[in-house]
Amino acid sequence: MVVMHDIVKSSESVGEAEKFSLSDPTKTPDNIVARVRRMTPHLNPADRAISPYKGGYDEALYALSDLAPVQYGRTRNHLDGAVTRLSPYIRHGVVALADVRDRALDQVSRKNDAEKLIQQLAWRDYWARVYAKIGDDIWSDIEDYKTGFTADSYADDLPEDILNATTDSAAINHFLRELYETGWIHNHARLYLAGYICHFRRIKWQAGARLFLSHLVDGDIASNNLSWQWAASTFSHKPYFFNLENLQTFCGDDVDTSYKNNKSLAGSYEDLHMRLFPLLPPRQPASNSVTNSRRRKKRAHH
Amino acid sequence: MSSTSTQTSRDVIWVHLDALSRRHPVFEAAPEARAVFIWDAEDLARRGWTLKRCVFVMECVEAMGVEVLEGPAAKILESLQAERIFFAKTADPALRSAVRGLKAETISVAARSFTDVPRDTDTGRFFRFWNKARRSAMSPTVEQ
Numbered sequence: 001m002v003v004m005h006d007i008v009k010s011s012e013s014v015g016e017a018e019k020f021s022l023s024d025p026t027k028t029p030d031n032i033v034a035r036v037r038r039m040t041p042h043l044n045p046a047d048r049a050i051s052p053y054k055g056g057y058d059e060a061l062y063a064l065s066d067l068a069p070v071q072y073g074r075t076r077n078h079l080d081g082a083v084t085r086l087s088p089y090i091r092h093g094v095v096a097l098a099d100v101r102d103r104a105l106d107q108v109s110r111k112n113d114a115e116k117l118i119q120q121l122a123w124r125d126y127w128a129r130v131y132a133k134i135g136d137d138i139w140s141d142i143e144d145y146k147t148g149f150t151a152d153s154y155a156d157d158l159p160e161d162i163l164n165a166t167t168d169s170a171a172i173n174h175f176l177r178e179l180y181e182t183g184w185i186h187n188h189a190r191l192y193l194a195g196y197i198c199h200f201r202r203i204k205w206q207a208g209a210r211l212f213l214s215h216l217v218d219g220d221i222a223s224n225n226l227s228w229q230w231a232a233s234t235f236s237h238k239p240y241f242f243n244l245e246n247l248q249t250f251c252g253d254d255v256d257t258s259y260k261n262n263k264s265l266a267g268s269y270e271d272l273h274m275r276l277f278p279l280l281p282p283r284q285p286a287s288n289s290v291t292n293s294r295r296r297k298k299r300a301h302h
Numbered sequence: 303m304s305s306t307s308t309q310t311s312r313d314v315i316w317v318h319l320d321a322l323s324r325r326h327p328v329f330e331a332a333p334e335a336r337a338v339f340i341w342d343a344e345d346l347a348r349r350g351w352t353l354k355r356c357v358f359v360m361e362c363v364e365a366m367g368v369e370v371l372e373g374p375a376a377k378i379l380e381s382l383q384a385e386r387i388f389f390a391k392t393a394d395p396a397l398r399s400a401v402r403g404l405k406a407e408t409i410s411v412a413a414r415s416f417t418d419v420p421r422d423t424d425t426g427r428f429f430r431f432w433n434k435a436r437r438s439a440m441s442p443t444v445e446q
Contacts, residue, residue, distance in 0.1 A: 036353065036356045036357050037353070039343060040346055040347075041347075042343065043352075047353045048353065050354050050357055051354040051355075051358055055322070055358040055359065055360070055363075055364075056365030057362075057365055092320065092321075092322045092359065093413065096325075096326075096416070098443045105442050118440055119432065119439075121439070122428075122435055122439050123428060125435070126431050126435075129425050129431070130425050131393050135393075182354075213350065214350040214355070215355070217355055219351075221394070
């Protein structure tokens with residue numbers, strides 16, 4: 001077994017100037033694109049987007065060489081955070097989860113510093129195990145929606161404005177365009193899109209899952225569908241949703257998160273909860289819960 | 303998994319979408335075997351993959367330097383007249399169905415494990431699983 005040694009050796013030999021960076025998709029050799037087109041007649045001639053992610057083991061090693069477990073743990077929820085960008089290579093088995101884990105442990109002086117990263121890898125292992133158990137049922141709701149609605153209340157198909165990235169939210173359009181053009185978006189952006197499609201637009205998670213699988217270069221049916229079910233609430237205790245303030249916290253400067261261009265996402269969590277899930281009991285303000293919890297603890301101390 | 307000590311020239315490694323790597327243990331299981339990837343356009347069409355996904359896969363395959371054949375995977379695998387077909391273990395129903403019913407002996411080889419948990423571990427929610435898997439997930443791979 002030479003995999004880990006191979007990775008460490010190769011990544012050590014990668015100089016600073018050669019550190020992992022996404023490829024210029026216009027530099028993908030024409031012969032590969034032409035070959036794929038010739039061998040895959042179903043492809044739409046109008047579909048011309050090439051991912052900046054380039055396939056192959058050497059590319060995966062470059063990405064591995066940039067692994068930064070501590071920074072990942074601190075910044076992974078931010079769209080400009082130190083995420084690994086290894087997911088396309090993991091999806092297609094170019095590198096194994098164990099390779100990434102071993103590299104992460106190698107990068108830290110204290111094992112716990114790599115835990116956030118390794119826990120995220122474990123989600124993939126977990127989804128794969130669930131998929132192995134349920135097989136084709138991965139396209140069915142594992143549980144009922146916890147939104148106050150039944151599955152019949154959700155639309156089957158994605159509307160044109162989502163397919164064309166022309167919704168009334170500039171941030172949502174940004175994520176959709178990035179998905180269509182590059183085949184990769186940050187995990188938090190995936191959650192925003194899932195929350196938006198399922199709950200702001202009340203569309204079945206299956207429609208969003210199909211969209212992701214057709215575009216994501218790391219599209220893996222287990223991680224993808226079960227994450228969509230998690231956001232939809234058919235494989236979790238509650239629906240995932242967000243508000244504009246959350247977007248403004250995590251999106252950085254590249255995404256237009258202005259109120260003017262994202263009005264439909266604005267509001268407190270309590271207000272949005274009432275708007276999106278009117279059949280559920282109102283959500284209690286989080287700050288009150290914290291205050292009440294502190295009061296209870298204080299009383300307990302006395 | 304069967305012993306690899308009696309490999310013949312009629313052994314084939316079927317490289318598929320879930321394991322595009324020569325470092326996968328399937329190559330250790332059959333080091334002398336003919337390695338082929340099958341570009342199954344009908345399967346890709348059913349998956350609905352866009353050009354960028356297909357190009358990424360082709361780049362991975364080309365980087366591996368394995369033989370690329372075209373056609374329905376099951377039909378091509380049968381046509382190879384292999385005695386044994388080795389392939390990376392997969393949960394993908396379409397990939398699994400391609401090896402079902404072949405005349406050749408089919409041998410699936412698992413990737414190196416990431417976690418070591420009992421088969422009946424509760425997977426109802428992630429953190430129940432994580433509580434059982436954490437110790438092994440946080441431990442480096444032990445070289446065999």
